[in-house]
Amino acid sequence: MAVYEHDVLVIGAGLAGMRAAIAAQQMGADVAMISKVHPVRSHSNAAQGGINGPGVGEDGGPWEEHAYETTKASDYLGDQDAIEVLAKEGGREVLQTEHWGVVYSRKPDGSMAVRRFGGMGKARTFFVGAITGQAILHVLYEQLMRPSVYKAMRNYEEWFVTSLIMDEGQCRGAVAMNIRTGELHAITAKATIVCTGGLGRVYEPSTNALICTGDGISLAYRAGAPIMDMEMVQIHPTSLKGSGVLITEGARGEGAYLLNKDGERFMTKYAPSMMELASRDVVSRAEQTEIDEGRGVDGCVFLDMRHLGEDLIKERLEEIYEIARDLVNIDIAKELLPILPGVHYIMGGVKTDVDGLTSIPGLYSAGEAACVSVHGANRVGANSLLDTLVFGRRAADHAWPWMQGKTFKPIPESVVEKDRAMIRGIMDRPTNGDRIAKIRRDMGMSMSANVGLFRTPERIQKQLDTLKELRARYEKVGVEDKGKVFNTDLLFHIELGYMLDCAEMITKSALERKESRGAHTRLDYPNRDDVNWLKHIVLTLQPDGSEKMTYQPVTITQWQPQERKY
Amino acid sequence: MKIKLKVKRTDPEKGTTGYSKYEIEAPESTTLLDALIQVREYEDGSLALRCSCRSAICGSCSMRVDGRARLACRAKIIALTRGDESHELSVEAMGNMPVIKDLVNDMESFWAKMRSVDPYLRPVGPEPEAEYRVPNETMIDLTHTMNCIMCGACVSDCTVLEVDKSFIAPAALAKAYRFAGDPRDGHTHDRLEKLSEAGGIWDCTRCNMCVEVCPKGVAPMNRILQMREMALEAGLTNNTGARHTNIFTKSITDGGRLNEIWMVPGSVGMFNLPRILTEMPGALKMARVGKLPFNQMIPPGMPGSHKMQGMDRVRNLIRKSASLKAPKPEVKD
Numbered sequence: 001m002a003v004y005e006h007d008v009l010v011i012g013a014g015l016a017g018m019r020a021a022i023a024a025q026q027m028g029a030d031v032a033m034i035s036k037v038h039p040v041r042s043h044s045n046a047a048q049g050g051i052n053g054p055g056v057g058e059d060g061g062p063w064e065e066h067a068y069e070t071t072k073a074s075d076y077l078g079d080q081d082a083i084e085v086l087a088k089e090g091g092r093e094v095l096q097t098e099h100w101g102v103v104y105s106r107k108p109d110g111s112m113a114v115r116r117f118g119g120m121g122k123a124r125t126f127f128v129g130a131i132t133g134q135a136i137l138h139v140l141y142e143q144l145m146r147p148s149v150y151k152a153m154r155n156y157e158e159w160f161v162t163s164l165i166m167d168e169g170q171c172r173g174a175v176a177m178n179i180r181t182g183e184l185h186a187i188t189a190k191a192t193i194v195c196t197g198g199l200g201r202v203y204e205p206s207t208n209a210l211i212c213t214g215d216g217i218s219l220a221y222r223a224g225a226p227i228m229d230m231e232m233v234q235i236h237p238t239s240l241k242g243s244g245v246l247i248t249e250g251a252r253g254e255g256a257y258l259l260n261k262d263g264e265r266f267m268t269k270y271a272p273s274m275m276e277l278a279s280r281d282v283v284s285r286a287e288q289t290e291i292d293e294g295r296g297v298d299g300c301v302f303l304d305m306r307h308l309g310e311d312l313i314k315e316r317l318e319e320i321y322e323i324a325r326d327l328v329n330i331d332i333a334k335e336l337l338p339i340l341p342g343v344h345y346i347m348g349g350v351k352t353d354v355d356g357l358t359s360i361p362g363l364y365s366a367g368e369a370a371c372v373s374v375h376g377a378n379r380v381g382a383n384s385l386l387d388t389l390v391f392g393r394r395a396a397d398h399a400w401p402w403m404q405g406k407t408f409k410p411i412p413e414s415v416v417e418k419d420r421a422m423i424r425g426i427m428d429r430p431t432n433g434d435r436i437a438k439i440r441r442d443m444g445m446s447m448s449a450n451v452g453l454f455r456t457p458e459r460i461q462k463q464l465d466t467l468k469e470l471r472a473r474y475e476k477v478g479v480e481d482k483g484k485v486f487n488t489d490l491l492f493h494i495e496l497g498y499m500l501d502c503a504e505m506i507t508k509s510a511l512e513r514k515e516s517r518g519a520h521t522r523l524d525y526p527n528r529d530d531v532n533w534l535k536h537i538v539l540t541l542q543p544d545g546s547e548k549m550t551y552q553p554v555t556i557t558q559w560q561p562q563e564r565k566y
Numbered sequence: 567m568k569i570k571l572k573v574k575r576t577d578p579e580k581g582t583t584g585y586s587k588y589e590i591e592a593p594e595s596t597t598l599l600d601a602l603i604q605v606r607e608y609e610d611g612s613l614a615l616r617c618s619c620r621s622a623i624c625g626s627c628s629m630r631v632d633g634r635a636r637l638a639c640r641a642k643i644i645a646l647t648r649g650d651e652s653h654e655l656s657v658e659a660m661g662n663m664p665v666i667k668d669l670v671n672d673m674e675s676f677w678a679k680m681r682s683v684d685p686y687l688r689p690v691g692p693e694p695e696a697e698y699r700v701p702n703e704t705m706i707d708l709t710h711t712m713n714c715i716m717c718g719a720c721v722s723d724c725t726v727l728e729v730d731k732s733f734i735a736p737a738a739l740a741k742a743y744r745f746a747g748d749p750r751d752g753h754t755h756d757r758l759e760k761l762s763e764a765g766g767i768w769d770c771t772r773c774n775m776c777v778e779v780c781p782k783g784v785a786p787m788n789r790i791l792q793m794r795e796m797a798l799e800a801g802l803t804n805n806t807g808a809r810h811t812n813i814f815t816k817s818i819t820d821g822g823r824l825n826e827i828w829m830v831p832g833s834v835g836m837f838n839l840p841r842i843l844t845e846m847p848g849a850l851k852m853a854r855v856g857k858l859p860f861n862q863m864i865p866p867g868m869p870g871s872h873k874m875q876g877m878d879r880v881r882n883l884i885r886k887s888a889s890l891k892a893p894k895p896e897v898k899d
Contacts, residue, residue: 037616037618037624037626038673040624040625040715040716041616041618041624041625041626042624043618043619043624045619045623045624045715046619046621046623046624056696056697057696057697095696095697098697098698099687099689099693099694099697099698100686100687101686101687101745101748101750103705103708103709103712103748104697104705105702105705105706105709106700106701106702106705107702108702109699110698110699110700110701110702111696111697111699112697113702128705128709128712129706129709131623131709131712131713134623134712134713134715135709135712138712138716139687142685142686142687143686145680145681145685145686146686147681150681180666209618209619209620209624210617210618210619210620211618242595243620243621245620245621246621315706319623322622323621323622326622326640326642327595327597327621328595435607435608435611436607436611437607437608479611480610480611480612481611481612481614482612483577483579483612483667484579485578485579485666485667486578486614486666486667486668486670487614488606488614488615489606489611489612
């Protein structure tokens with residue numbers, strides 16, 4: 001068995017992972033990054049509209065404004081100490097990416113241009129056309145291609161993590177499969193940072209990429225780390241009819257309207273002052289209400305960009321122009337685009353403090369996989385990229401001094417053998433007519449139907465029963481591909497296990513929270529209840545295999561909860 | 567709609583290749599990626615391919631369809647078959663890169679070339695406290711290149727790379743432009759100098775294949791041509807490619823036609839005898855069929871060099887074409 005040792009092991013190579021890796025490398029750590037896809041294939045790519053830049057010049061605005069708007073959008077479930085960190089340090093991160101080479105769009109004087117995003121009182125969102133995430137992701141990868149960095153950093157590219165290594169209450173790295181060989185190895189580390197992104201594929205349809213299967217959240221949960229706010233699933237107002245592909249909020253930021261089948265700008269009824277740029281949960285509920293009450297067409301409402309003009313569309317929304325043309329054959333400069341709410345982002349995740357540290361020494365988390373919580377019950381658009389950079393760096397900043405003086409401990413072969421046995425179990429199982437894809441689809445469709453935008457206790461309970469059945473099917477289903485090299489059939493099997501863990505956590509938390517707050521709408525408890533529910537729901541797997549549900553108070557610094565109006 | 571696929575399979579463990587045929591039913595809006603996922607999930611779980619975002623942003627799913635590189639998630643079946651349900655689509659991994667399994671390429675050579683162009687911003691002087699002040703037009707121009715999703719389609723179908731593995735190839739050269747054209751970078755001259763060496767910008771044959779197959783409108787060849795112009799303007803003329811361009815231009819502006827006699831010495835260097843000698847067999851062949859007119863013995867630009875009739879009109883044409891810019895290509899699927 002080859003043994004690999006590193007100071008820092010970053011799991012996931014999206015923006016949070018790469019930012020953490022760069023920071024740790026700059027401080028002199030021996031860093032390794034492990035990812036089931038090549039770093040530039042990561043889903044950070046898909047963030048289109050922009051990144052908020054509190055404190056960057058006049059446009060970024062004072063950090064307090066951004067922090068307040070983030071708190072308000074979170075429906076006061078965000079922890080304000082963490083939100084303050086995000087707002088105070090975010091601007092520096094945005095400027096750092098500009099200095100590294102991100103080609104932010106400019107104003108005539110050459111300074112960075114801003115656009116408006118939902119939930120923000122003013123335009124403070126910096127952007128690169130409609131490819132902001134891609135542009136930043138590629139620039140961070142450019143930094144990793146510097147010869148000095150490339151030679152020093154180990155990149156386990158297309159390796160798949162099967163478990164975290166736990167020893168005496170500490171995390172000491174991960175067991176992972178080299179997808180190219182099918183072999184399992186222990187990668188030991190003094191600090192492990194989980195940056196594996198979200199879990200959108202637990203739902204069907206979803207704006208998320210096929211790789212967003214909640215791996216890290218499940219891995220941390222199985223290792224005993226507390227998982228928080230899992231009932232808070234963001235449903236984005238504008239996903240494309242059919243495939244569910246994301247249409248950026250930047251479109252509305254540039255002035256697009258939302259229309260129902262009568263051509264009415266229905267947001268006048270739901271958010272008269274912020275209109276289309278109200279918070280995402282508000283806009284999604286408004287759309288679904290229009291559709292449910294018969295004012296949609298074919299389960300969709302329309303995004304109207306015709307008045308923006310072809311020049312602006314081609315300069316600032318080119319990606320959207322191409323997606324609409326290629327996927328639904330619509331010219332957005334001339335026609336209405338059918339859209340509907342679509343599952344987009346998990347506000348919850350691995351519970352961390354403001355330094356990305358989980359409750360387990362040596363285990364950190366950042367980005368969408370983590371829950372600091374800066375997003376609370378509803379994330380503001382253009383805050384996800386900011387979150388990845390600020391807390392990716394902070395996790396590395398904390399881990400490096402912490403690990404000084406610590407030494408590697410030999411990892412017994414039995415740690416890897418356990419996962420090998422798990423994989424043998426899957427490979428040796430006979431195929432039984434059922435399929436991984438069928439179970440995954442049944443999970444996704446039932447999650448959307450029962451734990452989606454509008455929730456009732458009956459439906460949530462029904463989903464808990466459905467998940468039990470799905471789990472039973474999962475335990476019996478086998479794989480067709482019996483090979484070792486690039487066996488995606490096997491990977492999908494293991495991923496489905498991660499997804500079922502996440503689905504169960506979402507559903508249990510949704511049943512528990514008896515109020516409506518942010519993205520979580522309970523039809524039987526239509527109002528926010530600050531007396532009983534101004535707190536986080538935390539799930540922890542106990543050493544004996546049982547699960548414990550606890551509560552965590554919300555940290556309030558400056559802003560007392562108020563009624564949320566847009 | 568009925569979809570017929572013939573997929574080239576590579577089994578790395580047995581060391582064999584072969585073909586699998588699949589027939590599936592799917593709606594008319596189906597993309598090639600949708601079809602392959604349907605095959606993998608419901609017909610044949612052993613089929614290996616990379617895919618993730620389904621919306622042409624992650625760059626995972628490039629492959630060859632009926633002999634041409636395409637991003638599977640951007641390729642509509644109905645467009646590929648022109649609506650002919652009996653058309654069997656032939657699907658295989660990308661070209662110019664080794665195959666790991668089925669539709670999965672080993673892209674290490676792609677990334678090694680990317681790394682060879684120093685693909686990171688290298689500013690000089692102290693960092694500004696705020697952002698760099700740069701024109702929006704420049705940023706938009708660079709954004710077109712940043713649109714590159716590293717899918718490898720252009721490298722797969724590059725005709726130069728097929729015969730010359732040392733060619734840096736379109737994707738990495740487009741990436742190089744993203745820095746050479748960035749006003750924040752402080753090493754434009756060094757970059758262009760390095761790119762003017764063998765394997766670089768002058769080795770492209772302008773076949774246009776990369777422009778045609780790029781699913782994101784990056785048009786790598788046009789970026790290569792832009793860098794050639796930048797290199798010439800920077801005075802980087804001491805290389806075969808630049809000299810070739812210069813003698814070519816000189817020959818046309820001076821005499822109105824290509825001076826075949828002086829082309830080789832003018833390109834490789836007038837005193838580069840060993841190199842000129844290697845071209846002799848070809849030159850003799852040309853002479854035998856009358857392709858080396860002896861009225862062109864005097865080099866272009868020298869007194870008494872050959873001039874064709876109507877030189878004024880030729881010079882007018884040159885002036886006109888010099889003011890034209892290459893149009894941004896439309897993305898075709």
